[in-house]
Amino acid sequence: MCGIAGIVSTSRPDPALVRRMCDVIVHRGPDGDGFHSDEHAALGMRRLAIIDVASGDQPVYSEDGQVVAVFNGEIYNFAELRRDLSRQGHRLRGTGDSECLVHLYEEYGTEMVHRLRGMFAFAIWDRVRERLFIARDRVGKKPLFWRTDGNSLLFGSELKSLAQDPRLHREVDPVALHHYLTYQYVPAPWSIYKGVNKLPPGHLLVWERGSVSVQRYWEVDSTPRPVLDERAEEERLRELFLEATRIRMVSERPIGAFLSGGVDSSAVVAAMAMQSPGQVRTFCIGFEDSRYDERHKARMVADRYGTDHHELVVTSDLLDVLPRIAWHFDEPFADSSAVPSFYVAQLSRKHVTVVLNGDGGDECFGGYQRYILMGKARWIPVLPPGLAMVTGRVGDVIAERTTYGSVPRRFGRLMQFAAERPSRRYARLMSHYTHRQKLKIYSDGLRDQLVDTDSYRLLDEAFERSSAATDLGRILDVDIASYLPHDLLVKVDITAMANSLETRSPFLDHHLVEWAAGLPIGLKVRNGRTKVLLKRAVAPWLPKEIVGFPKQGFGVPLASWLRGELRELAFDLLTDASARSRGIFRPSVVRNLLQRHIDGTDHSAQLWPLLQFELWYRAHVTADGPVMTETGCAP
Numbered sequence: 001m002c003g004i005a006g007i008v009s010t011s012r013p014d015p016a017l018v019r020r021m022c023d024v025i026v027h028r029g030p031d032g033d034g035f036h037s038d039e040h041a042a043l044g045m046r047r048l049a050i051i052d053v054a055s056g057d058q059p060v061y062s063e064d065g066q067v068v069a070v071f072n073g074e075i076y077n078f079a080e081l082r083r084d085l086s087r088q089g090h091r092l093r094g095t096g097d098s099e100c101l102v103h104l105y106e107e108y109g110t111e112m113v114h115r116l117r118g119m120f121a122f123a124i125w126d127r128v129r130e131r132l133f134i135a136r137d138r139v140g141k142k143p144l145f146w147r148t149d150g151n152s153l154l155f156g157s158e159l160k161s162l163a164q165d166p167r168l169h170r171e172v173d174p175v176a177l178h179h180y181l182t183y184q185y186v187p188a189p190w191s192i193y194k195g196v197n198k199l200p201p202g203h204l205l206v207w208e209r210g211s212v213s214v215q216r217y218w219e220v221d222s223t224p225r226p227v228l229d230e231r232a233e234e235e236r237l238r239e240l241f242l243e244a245t246r247i248r249m250v251s252e253r254p255i256g257a258f259l260s261g262g263v264d265s266s267a268v269v270a271a272m273a274m275q276s277p278g279q280v281r282t283f284c285i286g287f288e289d290s291r292y293d294e295r296h297k298a299r300m301v302a303d304r305y306g307t308d309h310h311e312l313v314v315t316s317d318l319l320d321v322l323p324r325i326a327w328h329f330d331e332p333f334a335d336s337s338a339v340p341s342f343y344v345a346q347l348s349r350k351h352v353t354v355v356l357n358g359d360g361g362d363e364c365f366g367g368y369q370r371y372i373l374m375g376k377a378r379w380i381p382v383l384p385p386g387l388a389m390v391t392g393r394v395g396d397v398i399a400e401r402t403t404y405g406s407v408p409r410r411f412g413r414l415m416q417f418a419a420e421r422p423s424r425r426y427a428r429l430m431s432h433y434t435h436r437q438k439l440k441i442y443s444d445g446l447r448d449q450l451v452d453t454d455s456y457r458l459l460d461e462a463f464e465r466s467s468a469a470t471d472l473g474r475i476l477d478v479d480i481a482s483y484l485p486h487d488l489l490v491k492v493d494i495t496a497m498a499n500s501l502e503t504r505s506p507f508l509d510h511h512l513v514e515w516a517a518g519l520p521i522g523l524k525v526r527n528g529r530t531k532v533l534l535k536r537a538v539a540p541w542l543p544k545e546i547v548g549f550p551k552q553g554f555g556v557p558l559a560s561w562l563r564g565e566l567r568e569l570a571f572d573l574l575t576d577a578s579a580r581s582r583g584i585f586r587p588s589v590v591r592n593l594l595q596r597h598i599d600g601t602d603h604s605a606q607l608w609p610l611l612q613f614e615l616w617y618r619a620h621v622t623a624d625g626p627v628m629t630e631t632g633c634a635p
Contacts, residue, residue, distance in 0.1 A: 002497065003157030004070040006043035006123055008132040010151045010210050018042040021154075021161035034058045036068050041125045041132070045070040060099040062106055063091055066127045069101040072157050073120035073142045074504070076247040081115065105133065110204055113217050117247075117510065121199075123155060132207040138218040138510045139360070140188075140201030140485030141493065147196045153207045159330035160620065162196055169194070170621050174449050177332075177584070177613075181433040182455035184334035184609055185486045189214075192331040192616075201485045218510070222468035222477050225518040233523065234537040236515070241537075244509035245271035245356065253353035256281030258344055258503075259309070261297025263535060263546060264358025264367070268506055270541035272356060273305035281351055282307040285344040287314055289557045300543045312347045314340055314556075318565055326615035328498040333616075334432070334609035335487050336556045341495040349499040359488055360507035363479045364516040365534040366524025369550070370429055375472050375525055377425055380418050392419030396436055422471040423463035426478060427456035432605045441589045458482065473521045480513075559604040562597055562611075570594060570607060573614045578622070585610065 003025035007013035015037040022033055022044040035044040036059040045058045059068050075081065078097035081104065085092060090103040097118075104112035105124050110133055119141030124133045134155055136144045145162055146155040156162050163170055176190040188198035199205055202218035227233055245268060249255060257269050259282040272280045282302050286295040295311055302309035318339070325342055326332075348355050362368050383391055395415030402409040417425045428434070435455065439447050459478050466477035496503045506512070523533040539547050562570055571594055573579060580587045590610060597603040 002046045002072065002500075003161070004043070004045045004072050004121065004123055005154075005156035005158075005161045006041065006070065006125075006132075007152055007154050008041045008125065008130075008207055009153075010040070012039050013037075013042045013152065015042040017165060018044045020164040021156055022046050024160045024164065025156075025158055034070070036070075036125070038127060040130055041068070041127070043068060043070045043123060043125060045072070058098055060102055062102045067102045067105055068125045068127070069098070069105070069122060071098045071101055071120065071122040073118060073122070073137065074502070075100060075116055075118040075120065076250070076509075077115075077117040110135075110206065110217075113204060119504070119508075121157060130209050133204065134199065135204040135217070136199045136201055138202045139480070139508050139513065140489050141505065141508065143490065143493065144199040145191055145196055146199060146205065148207070148212055151210055153212065159191060159193065159196065163193070163620070168196070171195075172584075172617075172621070174446060175453055178438060178450045178453050179455045179458065180332055180334070180613070181438050181609055182427075182431045183482070183486070184432055185490060186331045186333075187458055187482060187486045219465070220477060220480055220513060220517045222466055222473055222517040224469050224473070224520045227520055227523065230523065230533070230536075233519070233533060237533060237537040240509075240512045240515055241267065241506060242271050242275065244506040244512050246275050247509075248356055248504040248506055249275065251354045254281070254351065255354040255356070256283060256308075256348060256352040258282075258348070258355055258357040259284050259298045259301060259307070260358070261294040261299075261301065261546065261549075262358065263531060263538065263542070264361030264507060266297075266301040266358075266542050266546050267361070267534075267538040268356050268358050269301055269305060269307065270538065271506065273307070274541075280305060280307045282309045283344055283348040283351075283355065284309070284311045285314060285340045285347070286311060287340075287557065289560075292555050292557055297546060297549060300546060304543055308351075310347060310351065312343060314343050318561065319569060322566075322569075323615055323619060324498075325495070326612065327619045328494050329490075329616065330494075330620065331616065332609070332613040333490065333494075334612045335491050336558045336608055338491050338495055339556055341491050342498065345496045345499040345501050345503075349501045353500070354502045354504065355496070356504050356506060357492065358507060359492060359503075359505040360484065360513070361531070361534065363476060363484045364507055364513055365531045366476060366521070367531045367534075368479075369530065370426075371472060371475065371525045371530060372528055373429070374422075374426060374475050377417055377422070378471060380414070382421055383418055388419040391415050395419060396434060400437070423460045423474070423478070424456055426463075426475050427459040430459070430483065431455070432609055437606070441585050441593075443583050443586060446584055468521070470521050472525060476521075476524070477517075558608060559597070559602050562604050562607055566611075567598065570611050573618075574607075574610055578618070579614055582617070 005018055005021035007018055025046045033046045034057055043059055059070050061068055075097035078100055081100045082092055085103045092099055101122055104115060113135050120137045121142040121144040122135060143157055145159050147162055154162050154165060162168060171194045172192060173194045176186045176192050180186045186192050188200040191198050203214055203216050205214045257272055259265050259269050269280060269282055284295055284298040286293045325338055395412045398412030399409055416428055462478045462481040463474050466474035468474045468477055492503050526532045535547050574590050593603045593606055597607060
């Protein structure tokens with residue numbers, strides 16, 4: 001699927017506005033669109049057909065036409081749901097998943113979300129009760145934005161859809177910007193625009209005659225269960241993973257897989273090859289810089305399973321692709337791996353319409369090297385408040401004034417760690433700007449607004465909600481609640497849909513996520529090793545070198561880009577009259593960051609978010625309205 005949009009109101013909504021809202025959704029080659037309009041609701045969608053291609057049009061209706069739904073995503077247990085609904089007396093006209101929604105709502109109301117297995121964002125309009133029900137999948141694969149003025153509510157899969165409403169002033173929310181600089185993404189429930197919200201993962205919203213309520217319907221339970229036989233757990237993991245992969249291979253369109261050469265994507269390809277009647281197609285991105293290139297690892301897996309393997313080396317056409325990416329993302333987004341993600345999606349779409357990927361393996365099974373660091377950090381005692389304040393400030397100064405990777409920088413980071421409690425230590429590790437650095441770069445007016453706004457509190461809250469037994473287990477839950485849905489899944493969904501490509505993630509099957517959450521932390525991270533159980537479980541499927549390689553990640557040579565082919569662009573965009581006129585950042589501080597980076601101190605982690613914000617601003621805010629084509633968004 002591609003995207004949904006709509007308006008509900010206590011008065012008659014404007015159906016022409018909904019059509020404009022849909023016009024900006026996945027503009028390349030949709031397989032059709034559909035609209036519903038009545039006295040209180042107007043709903044629409046644009047479709048990328050994957051299942052039930054011939055008869056899966058939307059909106060879908062109940063038998064009496066009183067319940068209407070539009071839907072973005074895939075429901076993997078739709079065959080089982082269709083059988084159950086038929087036994088309950090419902091008449092289903094097509095053969096796919098979309099129409100299950102209206103009948104499930106008739107049977108179970110909002111509790112229907114618990115019966116869905118898949119990735120989804122949907123809207124259901126109950127004409128009799130004048131009630132809108134929207135929901136987002138458990139882990140946040142599919143996005144959903146909304147805003148209300150009291151009498152009406154607008155929703156859409158893309159922020160640019162809501163921006164078609166002339167009543168929305170595209171004004172930057174300073175709190176959202178504050179969090180963006182910290183984490184390189186805008187976390188839910190904020191959006192970059194004042195007055196617009198993201199529905200968080202695992203949440204539903206009900207609008208009924210002007211009244212709005214939002215509630216959480218799912219959260220991972222990480223209470224550890226006893227494990228008596230680790231071999232049995234390995235076998236159970238393989239069973240769950242094979243099944244999660246198999247149900248995601250159902251498609252009426254060509255299907256393949258992203259293959260980076262890491263354990264997670266390699267395991268996906270192996271599981272596909274073992275269950276596919278034909279040759280699996282695989283896709284890999286590489287760099288000329290060997291430090292970031294993993295093609296040799298991907299080839300090992302491709303050779304083992306005889307895949308139809310395709311590779312692309314990312315070259316220097318960044319000046320063309322960066323504005324296009326900024327247009328698609330709707331919000332500033334500073335994870336630099338969006339660049340290779342866009343390219344691998346573009347490569348894949350030349351051959352397939354659906355790809356499987358390894359997203360979620362690191363968060364569910366403890367794959368990041370930072371988990372090892374956090375495990376070791378438990379031996380650093382938490383200092384008394386007064387001493388912690390002084391230690392933290394000294395650590396900040398040392399870290400800011402020393403070179404990345406140097407011994408003094410590491411000592412400064414150690415002092416920062418010692419000054420904080422565990423959740424704050426992790427927040428510092430994940431942040432690109434500290435609170436102090438943000439206040440330094442803000443204009444006087446913005447600094448005064450945000451001086452008391454604490455971005456680290458977001459991770460504190462996720463840490464406190466976790467039911468895990470250890471601090472490290474709680475850190476994994478923090479990533480499932482924050483980094484995974486707000487960074488990784490946003491990146492993959494948008495770069496893929498920008499190329500009319502659907503991505504599916506076996507590791508994020510909620511049955512597997514819930515099972516993995518109950519594992520003791522020692523089966524995830526132990527004695528300086530990551531993904532302990534997962535690696536043992538998939539080792540028989542993979543070349544031994546793949547299991548033994550340290551995790552590399554989807555990195556890019558960002559520092560050299562900003563000193564090379566992007567140097568002129570960064571200086572021009574961040575220091576010209578347009579940027580200075582916004583009154584957001586201090587020009588002198590921005591220019592100093594740029595110059596120090598050119599002179600050899602690595603400030604790419606601070607400059608990249610500024611550059612992406614400026615590209616986004618010029619694509620979406622400074623024009624009379626959001627640009628309608630990618631080519632119109634070049635700076």
